[in-house]
Amino acid sequence: MASSEQIIMACCADIAGQVRGKGFPEIDLPLRLQRGVGWTPTNVQITCFDVIADSPFGALGDLALVPDPTATWVIHDQIGDPVEHVMLGDIRTLAGEPWECCTRSILKSALQRLQDVAQLTTTVAFEHEFQVSGGTAGDSGSSYSLAGARSGAAMGRRIFQLMARNGLRPDTFMKEFGADQFEVTMKPADGLAAADRAVILRELVRVAARERDQRASFTPIRDPAGVGNGVHVHVSLNDADGQPVTHDPDSATGLSDVAASFAAGITTFLPGILALLAPSAISYLRLTPHRWSAAFNNLGLRDREASVRICPVTSLDPLAIARQFNLEVRACDAAASPYLQLAAIIHAGTEGIARNLPAPTVTESDLSTMDTWELTEMGITRLPTSLEAALEAFAAEDCIREWFGQTFRDVYLAHKRGELAVLEGLTPEEMCARYLAVY
Numbered sequence: 001m002a003s004s005e006q007i008i009m010a011c012c013a014d015i016a017g018q019v020r021g022k023g024f025p026e027i028d029l030p031l032r033l034q035r036g037v038g039w040t041p042t043n044v045q046i047t048c049f050d051v052i053a054d055s056p057f058g059a060l061g062d063l064a065l066v067p068d069p070t071a072t073w074v075i076h077d078q079i080g081d082p083v084e085h086v087m088l089g090d091i092r093t094l095a096g097e098p099w100e101c102c103t104r105s106i107l108k109s110a111l112q113r114l115q116d117v118a119q120l121t122t123t124v125a126f127e128h129e130f131q132v133s134g135g136t137a138g139d140s141g142s143s144y145s146l147a148g149a150r151s152g153a154a155m156g157r158r159i160f161q162l163m164a165r166n167g168l169r170p171d172t173f174m175k176e177f178g179a180d181q182f183e184v185t186m187k188p189a190d191g192l193a194a195a196d197r198a199v200i201l202r203e204l205v206r207v208a209a210r211e212r213d214q215r216a217s218f219t220p221i222r223d224p225a226g227v228g229n230g231v232h233v234h235v236s237l238n239d240a241d242g243q244p245v246t247h248d249p250d251s252a253t254g255l256s257d258v259a260a261s262f263a264a265g266i267t268t269f270l271p272g273i274l275a276l277l278a279p280s281a282i283s284y285l286r287l288t289p290h291r292w293s294a295a296f297n298n299l300g301l302r303d304r305e306a307s308v309r310i311c312p313v314t315s316l317d318p319l320a321i322a323r324q325f326n327l328e329v330r331a332c333d334a335a336a337s338p339y340l341q342l343a344a345i346i347h348a349g350t351e352g353i354a355r356n357l358p359a360p361t362v363t364e365s366d367l368s369t370m371d372t373w374e375l376t377e378m379g380i381t382r383l384p385t386s387l388e389a390a391l392e393a394f395a396a397e398d399c400i401r402e403w404f405g406q407t408f409r410d411v412y413l414a415h416k417r418g419e420l421a422v423l424e425g426l427t428p429e430e431m432c433a434r435y436l437a438v439y
């Protein structure tokens with residue numbers, strides 16, 4: 001029975017990669033599904049450090065954050081405490097139109113463009129790495145070990161339980177390589193659902209850790225000398241009948257022509273979209289060679305240092321292979337909104353299809369040992385090495401205006417520049433500490 005005591009939080013996952021929203025009594029749900037909750041345009045400029053960046057909206061304007069009944073979650077917190085109800089939603093203008101800075105609407109329009117241009121849909125899975133602190137964090141020297149997994153087993157079981165209760169199908173849980181680092185993956189879903197689930201998964205992991213008096217952090221990198229926490233986004237393409245079209249057993253790379261063009265779009269536009277995939281100042285400490293992240297705009301065959309990796313398949317059955325075959329975009333982290341991350345990937349890939357780009361050179365070696373001219377021959381460049389440089393590439397990329405609109409482009413640049421201003425004069429270690437406190 002709907003009650004007036006139970007709170008439902010209507011939320012968005014914004015530019016800062018934060019989940020923000022407002023609560024309303026459960027009894028008002030029918031009304032709120034129509035009208036939403038009031039939202040303020042300048043909220044989009046609240047940076048991850050709670051400083052408001054330059055806003056073109058100032059104190060003016062009103063919007064509505066409208067919860068989507070297909071994105072409803074129940075997050076159990078401490079046993080005995082009231083459960084937390086969350087609904088993700090879209091920010092609309094008062095006329096009911098998608099707001100140009102609504103990250104979820106931006107993803108919807110990217111998915112629509114892929115439909116319009118190529119009559120394709122996506123199947124997507126987000127892979128998350130995180131580090132825990134407090135309690136018995138992961139034992140050191142325990143990478144991928146049973147002992148390491150055991151140190152996080154209670155939390156892992158709880159994460160799986162919370163995922164299952166919310167319809168997020170768990171895939172794997174493991175003790176990752178880094179100190180106190182774990183990884184959780186989930187089974188794929190269609191593009192929008194996968195991004196909704198990525199938003200919620202991060203919250204579920206935080207709750208599961210907090211229940212054990214631990215803190216889970218998805219910060220891109222905790223210590224400049226350590227490994228990073230990556231978000232790896234697996235994408236495959238389906239035709240209008242829902243049949244997988246990423247794989248072609250007769251092509252050299254295993255990629256179909258359309259998937260090769262999609263991959264080429266991502267690698268071509270990667271420098272310009274990187275600021276959306278890896279949006280913090282410290283993201284660029286992670287995106288350096290030999291950290292198994294991504295430092296070049298390359299397509300790699302089963303290479304864990306490639307920005308875009310052609311993943312292995314574990315099946316021998318042709319139909320199962322066709323379904324499993326996917327591209328993994330590894331240059332992402334959890335300082336980003338999953339909606340923006342996926343929207344950028346889809347737009348870049350769609351542009352590759354629209355331009356009929358040929359397959360990129362597939363790399364299978366350590367690019368950091370190659371000369372620039374060798375890389376240039378292969379059409380490969382080093383990715384921007386700082387957020388400032390990534391923002392310059394973002395600002396210089398004409399397609400960004402076309403894909404995301406002028407308003408979002410300008411707002412995003414101002415937001416990120418406001419975030420950088422907070423960090424002025426800090427050492428890498430100090431910056432890592434600032435981001436650790438947030439993500």
Ligand code: GLU
Binds near residue numbers: 227229
């Ligand atoms: N921690 C690595 C990253 O920052 C990824 C390691 C792996 O799972 O391959 O992306």
Ligand code: MG
Binds near residue numbers: 129176183
């Ligand atoms: Mg991993």
